[in-house]
Amino acid sequence: MDGNLARQHPLPPAAPRRVGRRVGVKLARMDAPRSAATSTVEQEDQTLEDFLASVRGRAFRFAELGLRNRDDALDAVQDAMTRMLGYADRPPQEWTALFWTVLRSRIIDIQRRRTFRLGWMTSSDEREAESLDWADAGPDPSRAHDGREAWARLSAALRELPRRQREAFTLRVLEELDVATTAKVMGCSEGSVKTHLSRARGALQRQLEEFQ
Amino acid sequence: MNGEPDTGDRIDRIARAIHAEAVERVPADVLARLRPRTPPAPARSWRPAPVLGWSLASACAAALVWAVGTQALVAPEGPPDQPAPVLADAPVEAEAPDPWEDPLITFDEDPDLFVWLAADARPLAME
Numbered sequence: 001m002d003g004n005l006a007r008q009h010p011l012p013p014a015a016p017r018r019v020g021r022r023v024g025v026k027l028a029r030m031d032a033p034r035s036a037a038t039s040t041v042e043q044e045d046q047t048l049e050d051f052l053a054s055v056r057g058r059a060f061r062f063a064e065l066g067l068r069n070r071d072d073a074l075d076a077v078q079d080a081m082t083r084m085l086g087y088a089d090r091p092p093q094e095w096t097a098l099f100w101t102v103l104r105s106r107i108i109d110i111q112r113r114r115t116f117r118l119g120w121m122t123s124s125d126e127r128e129a130e131s132l133d134w135a136d137a138g139p140d141p142s143r144a145h146d147g148r149e150a151w152a153r154l155s156a157a158l159r160e161l162p163r164r165q166r167e168a169f170t171l172r173v174l175e176e177l178d179v180a181t182t183a184k185v186m187g188c189s190e191g192s193v194k195t196h197l198s199r200a201r202g203a204l205q206r207q208l209e210e211f212q
Numbered sequence: 213m214n215g216e217p218d219t220g221d222r223i224d225r226i227a228r229a230i231h232a233e234a235v236e237r238v239p240a241d242v243l244a245r246l247r248p249r250t251p252p253a254p255a256r257s258w259r260p261a262p263v264l265g266w267s268l269a270s271a272c273a274a275a276l277v278w279a280v281g282t283q284a285l286v287a288p289e290g291p292p293d294q295p296a297p298v299l300a301d302a303p304v305e306a307e308a309p310d311p312w313e314d315p316l317i318t319f320d321e322d323p324d325l326f327v328w329l330a331a332d333a334r335p336l337a338m339e
Contacts, residue, residue: 052247052248056243056246056247057235057236057238057243057246058235059246060238060242060243060246061231061234061235061238070242074242074245074246077246078245078246078247078248078249079249081246081247081248081249082248082249084248085248133238133239133242134234134237134239135237135238135239135240136237147230147233147234147237148237150230150233151230151231151233151234151237154227154230154231155234169227173224173227173228174227174228174231176228198220201219201220201223201224204223204227205219205223208223
């Protein structure tokens, strides 16, 4: 982990976050730099369409990790967004937990359905090959290539994890939800989230070291 | 975590950076498709079709029953019965003999005659 991936993605020491990029999950972050009152006002002014637009890319990557298939990931996110329309009257502060709960449930449904129907027809290697959608357009093609390789390695390592560990790491670390929201989304206790997260970190460290 | 907070934090930061770039690199055509599905058309647009179909089927069935019933009750006068066709190759039966001209026909038709003859033969022989 400290080798290739770290060289490809040098990080500033304080790991600054892009505050304001995702309004929908702002309240869920433990270390949100703005006050809760400011965030609440911003969320109350936000429409559901804005929330869905702000979270769609992250939701797609989350679904892609779980389903290993582009079309299935698109279906899962679209279904989750469609179901969210039924929660438009709920307070915006609840949208984050609701959306990730619905999306996670939808992903599990598709996984189970695919296990019974098509799991024996398509190999996992084929599905993984189809799954990596990456826009290469940019000023620095070599950097884009490095980023794609790093994401391919990270996603492969995440896919090797048990589902609960992958969900805990993805929701808690990548989506930066707090422990309580992660537990709510996963339908388990906060202690279970911490346990899954600890095991996921250990497994990721071991797996990513093999890439060096 | 678990005695190695620096390692865990470092993994978290690297993973976040990689993930952030991956989110930014989601293709535009994929992003364009990531929206709620359009709601289905209202049910009234297709509800009348099955009703019309069932009505049409019922009308056709009733017309068929009326036609068949009319033909059965008011049977038209058909052509007179024609004799059964005779096959040309069928073997012609031998013409039956006239019972008044054949002296043996009585024995063929009445077995009681032989019983009566047998009953009278014994006393005649004893005498």
